[in-house]
Amino acid sequence: MTALRPERDSGAAPVGAADDGASYGEQPYEGFGAWQGQQGRQGYAGTGAGREGASYEQQAPQSSYEATAVLPVLSGYEDPETYEAPDRRGAFAPRDSETVALRTVDIEGMPRAAERAGESSGPAPGGRAARRKAARRQGRRHAGRSQTAEKPAGSAGAAPLSRVEARRAARARKPSAGVIASRVLGELFITTGVLMLLFVTYQLWWSNVRAHQQADRAAQHLQQDWASGKREPGEFEPGQGFAILHIPKLDVAVPIAEGTSKSAVLDKGMVGHYGEEGLKTAMPDARTGNFGLAGHRNTHGEPFRYINRLQPGDKIVVETQTEYYVYTMASLLPVTSPANTSVLDPVPKGSGFTKPGRYITLTTCTPEFTSKYRLIVWGKMVEERPRSKGKPDALIR
Template sequence: MFDPGFGDRTAELVVPSRADLDRRAARRAAREAAPAALALPAGGSSGPSGASDGDADPPAPGGRAARRKALQEQQKSARRRGAKPGAKPGAAVPEGAGRAARRKAAKPSTRSRVLTAVATGVGEVAMTLGLVLVLFVVYTQWWTNVVGDRNAARETKQLQEQWDKGQTGEAPLPAPDPRQPDGFAPGIGFAVLYIPKLSVKVPVAQGTDKYKVLDKGLAGHYTDPKTAMPWDKQGNFAVAGHRNTHGEPFRYINKLGKGDSIVVETATMYYTYAVTSQLPETSPKNIGVIDPIPKQSGFKKPGRYITLTTCTPDGASTYRLIVWGELVEERQRKDGKPDALVAPGS
């Protein structure tokens, strides 16, 4: 056996005391008991079979991090079901709370539906108004012209057929109305007016009533104030007509120039006038333009004149456009048409 030598105390064996041995045994027992304590759920203890006491859920597998993650997932699921934050995981969501949550969630959807319905209604109203406007424009700018042209053509044909029969003796001319000046009833055609340059052919009726005469596509003879007839020995035969809509017979009279022809046909005669001047714009109240010697026309003495009046500017009725002419030829109807109606463009 090895002898360390005299005086070397470091190699001597130290024999533990009884107290040291007891302390070591206690520490070893504590270390062995620690893992088992960590495995037990809070609030319960293991029985002989290892089952936990109470109603607590079984622990999630894994360590502390796994259990914490499982708890967070349970809380999220509870919030999605309508449970209040902090409620015990797995607790049932109260029915009332669920309905309130659903009503709250439905409110934005209801507002959205209301806004959509309002927008749809406004859009439908706008489309309806637009369609009405389009139909109105079509009616005024197109259909009234169709009807006016049709009425004018029918009236002209009837007049000329009556005149032809009267001249041949096949049928008498209509008896004049003794209650009316010049024997013509209001709204009844008694002449046909031609403007060869503009290819205009329109019957002339007694009076200038908008609905009884002008809107029917006819030209109207001024009777208030009274103006002359073509066959009068002197005076001013004044006639009005629409410039827009309802046949618009005077649509382009602003294009007439000095010397252009205007012809008036009656039962027995043709009266041919030559344009002398034009007034581009005047007030509707300026009735002096249809006087026997029309003001602003340039005429200085009595004669046999014609005056055409219509609205201006184009598409409005703010002012009046005036064209004047002077009689240059009379011709018996039985002798045939005047040169102005047989020349090219008539």
């Protein structure tokens, strides 16, 4: 802060100034205009550098500092306690409305003095309120820096990682052997489940669709041959169809083929005749004997699925090229071993028949969807009707 000059304190006239009857110290202060006019008459009194009679504007100041130091006093900053010298650019800070303290002026392109001061270790200038504001601003800056420092690697604005840190981050991102093994095991389980679901769908649905189509084509082929008068010999090749089985109660009409091969007969939706050596049974036109048939209970057309529902007296009809053979259901064996071949004997054991006759035996797996045991149904022929006489009553609805 610049103090008043000694000449003004003592009341003495400046050196080299014209005396118009009153000393400088005795002249009343009438504001800047009055003082400037008076100086125009007396001339600027400094250190002797001014010319007597010259105006204040015509005299150049001795230094820029002295001219600048006087301006605050002439601009109304009379109180020495609240006045501070302007900065090096000549700008004055306004008073704070709360503490009557000075605030720094933010000039575009230049850093603020309070911010520079806040970044240093010294206290913020001004009163208590100004120091609080500077502290809050400084806290916000530090908080922003800390948030930037806490940003994860790879994010925008984050500092680049060193080689060691980058390698560690890459290893951390790489899955471990346990994770890879669990993923592979999970994929295997999912694949196995999908395959099992497809297999079940094929067995329970698609196999039936395919078998029904194949059985229907075989039945149509037989009927066309019979209608054309094509004669078939008494012996048939394995897989060759030669008759049609009707079970009216169960709404079953399925071709009968020679043999019990799964691939050639049973899986195609047809019923197989036990004609192989060791399990060879009689044909329907035999005078005595047991006509044995096998069929699927589940899947592949499942023609014998509901034969367990047959009751004594229900009709079973075998249709050939020349005859209808009508049987009446006689008895049922719910469970027996697959090795029990005695059920196919000419007089089957367990059937209730006691003497030779013309019998029919139906065999299938049990329980459903398994092949652990066999279910047996027996019937006895009650009618032989030529095709020329029309269908038997059992097939007329």
